[in-house]
Amino acid sequence: MQWDWNFIYQILPTLWQGVIVTVQATLLGSLVAAILGLFIAIAKRSSNKWISRPVSSLAMFVRGTPLLVQLYVLFFVLPDIGILLSPLAAGVIGIGVHYSAYTAEVYRAGIENIERGQWEAAKACNLSSHQIWIHVIIPQAVPPMIPALANYLLMMFKETPLLSAITVYELMTAARGVANSYYRYFEPMTLVGIFFLLISIPTVILLNRLEKKYSRRR
Amino acid sequence: MKEHDHTGDSMNAARPKAPSPIIEVKDISKSFGSHQVLKDLSFDVQPGEKLALIGPSGSGKTTILRILMTLETIDGGVIRIDGEPLWHMEKEGQLVPANEAHLHRMRTKVGMVFQLFNLFPHKTVLDNITMAPILTKGISRSDAKARAMELLDMVGLADKATAKPAQLSGGQKQRVAIARALALQPKIMLFDEVTSALDPEIVEEVLGVMRKLAAETDMTMLLVTHEMGFAHDFADRVLFFDAGRIIEQGPPDQIFRAPQEERTQLFLRKILAAGRAI
Numbered sequence: 001m002q003w004d005w006n007f008i009y010q011i012l013p014t015l016w017q018g019v020i021v022t023v024q025a026t027l028l029g030s031l032v033a034a035i036l037g038l039f040i041a042i043a044k045r046s047s048n049k050w051i052s053r054p055v056s057s058l059a060m061f062v063r064g065t066p067l068l069v070q071l072y073v074l075f076f077v078l079p080d081i082g083i084l085l086s087p088l089a090a091g092v093i094g095i096g097v098h099y100s101a102y103t104a105e106v107y108r109a110g111i112e113n114i115e116r117g118q119w120e121a122a123k124a125c126n127l128s129s130h131q132i133w134i135h136v137i138i139p140q141a142v143p144p145m146i147p148a149l150a151n152y153l154l155m156m157f158k159e160t161p162l163l164s165a166i167t168v169y170e171l172m173t174a175a176r177g178v179a180n181s182y183y184r185y186f187e188p189m190t191l192v193g194i195f196f197l198l199i200s201i202p203t204v205i206l207l208n209r210l211e212k213k214y215s216r217r218r
Numbered sequence: 219m220k221e222h223d224h225t226g227d228s229m230n231a232a233r234p235k236a237p238s239p240i241i242e243v244k245d246i247s248k249s250f251g252s253h254q255v256l257k258d259l260s261f262d263v264q265p266g267e268k269l270a271l272i273g274p275s276g277s278g279k280t281t282i283l284r285i286l287m288t289l290e291t292i293d294g295g296v297i298r299i300d301g302e303p304l305w306h307m308e309k310e311g312q313l314v315p316a317n318e319a320h321l322h323r324m325r326t327k328v329g330m331v332f333q334l335f336n337l338f339p340h341k342t343v344l345d346n347i348t349m350a351p352i353l354t355k356g357i358s359r360s361d362a363k364a365r366a367m368e369l370l371d372m373v374g375l376a377d378k379a380t381a382k383p384a385q386l387s388g389g390q391k392q393r394v395a396i397a398r399a400l401a402l403q404p405k406i407m408l409f410d411e412v413t414s415a416l417d418p419e420i421v422e423e424v425l426g427v428m429r430k431l432a433a434e435t436d437m438t439m440l441l442v443t444h445e446m447g448f449a450h451d452f453a454d455r456v457l458f459f460d461a462g463r464i465i466e467q468g469p470p471d472q473i474f475r476a477p478q479e480e481r482t483q484l485f486l487r488k489i490l491a492a493g494r495a496i
Contacts, residue, residue: 121336
């Protein structure tokens with residue numbers, strides 16, 4: 001086994017295409033998880049049982065089944081009922097919805113940390129329900145949650161190689177493609193690992209700083 | 219302060235016919251689980267009247283304020299504010315439970331100041347005061363700001379407009395909370411133990427603002443307090459609560475100097491023994 005720089009220069013453009021798709025899938029999936037998770041958290045608190053119960057059950061189902069199974073259902077089963085998604089769309093929806101069930105729990109904890117007096121003062125100010133959420137609760141609840149949310153998004157990023165199972169041309173798919181073509185796994189897989197480390201390590205450092213910042217404020 | 223010398227029902231009989239009450243509480247009951255907090259509670263409040271609600275902890279004083287602010291529901295009875303039912307709507311001559319739109323409209327008549335201030339910590343003092351008028355009344359930002367500055371001036375905090383609540387003392391926070399409630403120009407103000415969370419030396423700065431408010435406005439005010447001296451000076455009428463009922467009511471001199479009911483006498487003795495002079 002020998003490190004071959006020439007081989008690396010040769011495969012870098014192909015891997016770069018995979019990097020772009022991995023970043024796209026992570027960013028779009030994060031967006032879905034962050035927004036949908038908030039809606040799930042709010043819906044679970046609804047006094048209307050027709051909203052809170054189905055949403056709670058759905059979130060429990062999503063958390064209780066493996067991401068890989070969900071991706072297979074989205075990409076291979078849905079076409080049977082006429083819903084055809086591109087690999088990237090299925091991947092983004094799958095990973096976004098899966099992690100929204102976790103981010104919803106982060107939001108729930110953050111929302112429950114808001115003192116009852118804040119809700120009451122907002123109501124006494126005659127704010128409507130959505131004004132209370134937008135102007136009083138969310139601005140206070142979200143900043144302390146950022147480290148926990150970002151942690152889940154980092155986990156999501158590290159799970160994007162699962163998207164290769166539904167033919168998304170992300171970094172792992174690209175690396176496996178070149179490895180299979182040249183029967184060399186050492187350089188492509190090492191580069192994949194280095195790429196994930198290059199993103200993960202600074203993110204972990206940033207997360208630690210954010211956590212310290214918000215724990216100081218508490 | 220006491221130009222509206224409204225007293226108990228028995229005293230009203232001797233005076234010219236009073237205007238329609240701004241608050242009518244009739245046979246209100248309220249329970250938390252198996253604990254009944256209010257038992258067929260009834261009383262009226264005249265426009266501009268200043269009422270002090272006193273009594274031991276758990277007697278239902280705060281609960282009735284919270285019900286008037288629609289923070290707690292009722293189990294039975296009817297409340298009318300300005301002639302309109304608060305927790306009900308009139309539909310084809312019948313009273314039916316109020317919907318959110320009705321409650322929203324009724325809340326415009328009432329403002330509340332809380333024991334723990336409940337300022338919005340992520341907003342500046344100015345934004346705490348202007349947010350609700352802008353969002354709920356459609357007032358322009360500049361008009362809301364001008365009104366807020368007037369109110370801050372009134373409570374002596376014009377120089378704190380850009381501060382965040384965390385930068386204020388307890389007394390300053392409570393004065394901002396009063397300004398915030400006043401910004402919505404309610405007809406009725408509810409004060410729920412507004413000095414209980416304050417250090418003794420800064421209680422007076424909040425009471426001073428309330429005295430000023432009572433003297434300069436004709437707003438109806440209901441005050442739950444353990445500051446008996448202030449209640450005596452501030453109120454036109456004092457209601458003594460115990461176990462979810464009004465045990466005794468009347469002008470402050472009568473309640474504090476010559477209470478008729480044994481439970482009132484006992485409560486006041488205990489308060490005096492605790493050093494809260496009247």
